[in-house]
Amino acid sequence: MKRREFMETTLGVAAGALVGCDACTSAASTPPQVEVAASSSLSAAPASPVDLEVVLTAAPDRIPLLPGQPTDVLRFSASIAKGARDALVQPASGYLGPTLRVKRGQRVRVRFNNNVGEDSIVHWHGLYVSEANDGHPRHSVASGKQYLYDFQVDNPAGTYWYHPHPDHRTGVQVYAGLAGLLVITDDDERRIGLPDGDQDISLVLQDRSFDANNQLSYSPNPMTGFLGDRMLVNGQLPQTREVRSGPHRLRILNGSNSRIYKLGWSNGSPLVVIGTDGGLLAAPQQRTEIALAPAQRIELWANFGADLGNDVWLESHAFDDPSPAMGMGMGMMGRGGAGAPGVPQGAPLRIQRFVASGDGRQSRVPDRLVSHSIPSAAEVSNTKTFATRMQMMGWLLNDRSFEMQGVAANEHVRLGTVEEWEFVNPNGMMPMPHPIHVHGRQFRIIDRQPGPGFASLRQALFDEGWLDTFLLLPGDKVRIRVRFDRYAGMFLYHCHNLEHEDLGMMRNYLVEAG
Ligand code: C2O
Ligand code: CU
Ligand code: CU
Numbered sequence: 001m002k003r004r005e006f007m008e009t010t011l012g013v014a015a016g017a018l019v020g021c022d023a024c025t026s027a028a029s030t031p032p033q034v035e036v037a038a039s040s041s042l043s044a045a046p047a048s049p050v051d052l053e054v055v056l057t058a059a060p061d062r063i064p065l066l067p068g069q070p071t072d073v074l075r076f077s078a079s080i081a082k083g084a085r086d087a088l089v090q091p092a093s094g095y096l097g098p099t100l101r102v103k104r105g106q107r108v109r110v111r112f113n114n115n116v117g118e119d120s121i122v123h124w125h126g127l128y129v130s131e132a133n134d135g136h137p138r139h140s141v142a143s144g145k146q147y148l149y150d151f152q153v154d155n156p157a158g159t160y161w162y163h164p165h166p167d168h169r170t171g172v173q174v175y176a177g178l179a180g181l182l183v184i185t186d187d188d189e190r191r192i193g194l195p196d197g198d199q200d201i202s203l204v205l206q207d208r209s210f211d212a213n214n215q216l217s218y219s220p221n222p223m224t225g226f227l228g229d230r231m232l233v234n235g236q237l238p239q240t241r242e243v244r245s246g247p248h249r250l251r252i253l254n255g256s257n258s259r260i261y262k263l264g265w266s267n268g269s270p271l272v273v274i275g276t277d278g279g280l281l282a283a284p285q286q287r288t289e290i291a292l293a294p295a296q297r298i299e300l301w302a303n304f305g306a307d308l309g310n311d312v313w314l315e316s317h318a319f320d321d322p323s324p325a326m327g328m329g330m331g332m333m334g335r336g337g338a339g340a341p342g343v344p345q346g347a348p349l350r351i352q353r354f355v356a357s358g359d360g361r362q363s364r365v366p367d368r369l370v371s372h373s374i375p376s377a378a379e380v381s382n383t384k385t386f387a388t389r390m391q392m393m394g395w396l397l398n399d400r401s402f403e404m405q406g407v408a409a410n411e412h413v414r415l416g417t418v419e420e421w422e423f424v425n426p427n428g429m430m431p432m433p434h435p436i437h438v439h440g441r442q443f444r445i446i447d448r449q450p451g452p453g454f455a456s457l458r459q460a461l462f463d464e465g466w467l468d469t470f471l472l473l474p475g476d477k478v479r480i481r482v483r484f485d486r487y488a489g490m491f492l493y494h495c496h497n498l499e500h501e502d503l504g505m506m507r508n509y510l511v512e513a514g
Contacts, residue, residue: 048152051106052083056097056122058164058178059115063095065236069214071095073177074116076162081111094235096204097162097180102153104186110149116164117143120173123165124182125295126277126442126468128154131489134439137167138404154486155442156370156466157189158279159202159251159297167404171257171498175218175226177235179204179255188370189280195249195301199360201241202251203314203352205292206232207259209342222393223432225258225499227342233352240353245305246360249274252300252314254292257498260345260433260471262460263298264289266313272365275299278442278466280369289317289460293435293471295496298462301365305356314352319457321346322431322474346457372466374444375483379418384410386423388472388495388505390430395495395505402506407490411509415488420446422479423472427451431474434500438509439491442466443482451475469496488513 061075076097078088089099102108114120119142123135129151132139141147160182164173181202194200207228211217220226231238254261263271270286277297284301292298302308321344343349389396400408413419423436431453445463454473461471472478494506 048107050082050109050150052087052102053081053109053111054083054088054100055079055081055111055113057113057115058120058122059113060117061095061177063093065095066210066214071210071214071216073216074173075177076180082109091234094232095177096235097178099181099183099202100162101183101185104153104156104184106153108149108151108153112141112147112149114141114143114145114147116173116178118169119143119166120164120169120178121147121166122149122162123439124149124151124160124162125437126155126158126160126297127151127182128440128486130487131491134489134491135165136490136492137165140166153184155184156279157184157186158275158277159183159253159299161253161255161295161297163255167402168502171220171226171502172218174255174498175208175257176216181251181253183251184279192280192366192369193363194274194366195247195361195363199244199246200249200251201243202234202253204234204253204255205261205351206235206255207343208232220257220499222499222503223390223430224345225497227259227345229343231349231351238352240355243304243354243356244358244360245310245356246362247301247303247306247365248360250300250302251275251297252292253297254294256294258294258345260294260319260435260457261292261316261349261351262289262319262346262457263292263351264315264317265308266315266350267309269308269312272301273298273462273464274301274365274369276462276465277468281465282370282372283368284365285464287460287462290462291319291457291460291471293433293469293496294498295435295437295469296467296471302354304354305360308354308356310356312354313350314354316349316351318348319346319460320454321457322453375418375481379483380420380481381417382413382419384419384421386421386493388423388425388434389428390432394503395434395500397493397495397505397507400507401504402494403508405490405508407508407510411507413484413509413511415511415513416485418481418483420479420481422477424477425451425472425474427453427475433457433474433497434472434505435469435496436472436478436493437469437496438480438482438493439468440487441482441484441491442468443480445470445478446481447477447479449477484511487511
């Protein structure tokens with residue numbers, strides 16, 4: 001298929017139809033039928049009573065984002081059917097869904113109503129849940145239908161998130177506004193006494209493009225994915241954030257489809273890292289800059305008014321992106337559709353300004369955070385290798401594209417074992433960074449053999465702590481160690497550049513008991 005055709009049929013036109021079309025509105029008004037693919041999720045349901053029951057609806061909405069005309073978006077909204085009211089934190093503005101705040105050990109039921117006007121399903125990114133609760137595209141439900149999730153929260157305290165995961169349509173649905181944070185707390189974290197309340201701040205970083213009528217435009221490039229021309233924080237244009245002088249816990253999610261950030265403070269202060277995708281680090285670590293790939297989270301200790309001064313910006317610093325697609329891609333990107341050409345990958349960006357005043361609660365950075373039990377080399381019983389490749393405007397993993405039920409010979413895992421997976425990004429004709437994500441597990445990076453390019457981004461990589469997503473740069477060979485000790489079943493691993501994912505850079509792996 002020709003590139004242009006592909007983009008228009010798969011992404012361009014459909015995006016236009018999805019965001020604020022008439023059909024969506026009428027689909028949204030049809031009362032949802034209670035048809036649930038939950039038979040399997042119910043059979044895997046935990047035995048303890050339900051602590052929290054949430055009704056989560058994805059539907060079109062129209063909200064003010066830019067001066068003038070409001071913007072059509074898709075949006076998650078939620079209500080509590082059972083459990084503590086403070087489990088849901090509704091954002092005051094912007095298009096993001098509510099933040100779900102849950103405790104480790106809680107049994108959570110989520111009744112998901114799909115009213116977006118096409119198939120969808122919700123994935124709990126980073127969570128250890130059974131396959132029926134994981135939001136695999138094969139569990140997508142039609143618009144007007146419901147899906148029932150029922151799982152026990154089993155991850156350590158940290159910052160996770162939820163987003164749609166239908167086949168071919170994840171990029172456009174996330175782009176249209178469907179995403180939200182899921183924050184887990186636990187006793188280990190409480191004992192440390194990190195900043196909380198209004199000194200616990202989340203920033204969801206996304207880039208978007210708007211047309212002349214303030215509507216979102218989505219015209220991704222099959223190589224680079226989608227790169228917008230506006231920085232949004234928490235689903236809106238970033239406003240100066242007034243904070244109290246004192247230490248804050250800053251939870252940052254890269255919720256962008258394809259953009260990589262190289263985070264740093266405008267005054268050159270070091271970033272104090274306390275957590276990653278899978279929760280808190282063993283001990284805080286300092287870096288000058290940190291690369292944050294799509295879907296990754298990083299938690300920082302930010303002492304506003306003190307080390308960071310009274311007026312500071314969180315920025316994304318420039319990095320060289322030597323992908324040939326960038327050079328030749330600029331024109332292509334600009335002509336990809338109605339949208340303005342995106343700001344190139346690696347361009348410097350100002351993200352969020354913090355102005356500190358008044359007195360916040362004071363505390364010191366803890367020396368130790370939580371203990372980690374990392375699987376040892378002796379426990380590794382199997383090694384797999386996966387290579388990325390680009391072919392015919394599609395992205396492949398070990399020469400295979402996504403198949404709904406397909407599991408290749410090297411995609412089988414025995415429950416209860418530890419494996420090392422080596423990902424190789426051959427530096428061929430189309431060198432491209434790939435943020436690789438494994439569902440249902442948090443893993444460690446054991447080794448990274450760096451490729452030749454991307455030096456200015458590479459030096460900012462943070463390969464420590466528990467991760468569910470890591471950045472595989474061109475030429476890199478990265479080895480991760482994963483313990484498969486929770487659930488048998490079929491799960492996904494894929495590139496979290498959402499356009500690569502939608503173009504097939506996704507596969508199943510099957511965990512088998514016994
Ligand atoms: Cu956040 Cu399969 O994805
Ligand atoms: Cu995931
Ligand atoms: Cu990719």
